[in-house]
Amino acid sequence: MKWKNKGLWVALGALAVMLGNDIWSIAPAVTEPYVDLGLTILSAAGVISNPSHGKGFKDKEEK
Numbered sequence: 390m391k392w393k394n395k396g397l398w399v400a401l402g403a404l405a406v407m408l409g410n411d412i413w414s415i416a417p418a419v420t421e422p423y424v425d426l427g428l429t430i431l432s433a434a435g436v437i438s439n440p441s442h443g444k445g446f447k448d449k450e451e452k
Contacts, residue, residue: 403431407425407429
């Protein structure tokens with residue numbers, strides 16, 4: 390169940406905040422690069438985990 394993975398929801402939330410920041414400029418100009426970097430890392434971590442059983446990074450390879 391990929392929808393139960395916390396990494397997926399963190400990545401989708403970070404993506405939503407990035408889109409909101411692009412549209413409505415939520416973060417001030419001074420902190421915007423840091424906010425974007427943090428959100429990009431969270432998105433990448435959630436996408437890279439790519440769970441096969443819904444546990445994300447905790448999945449064990451089956452032999």
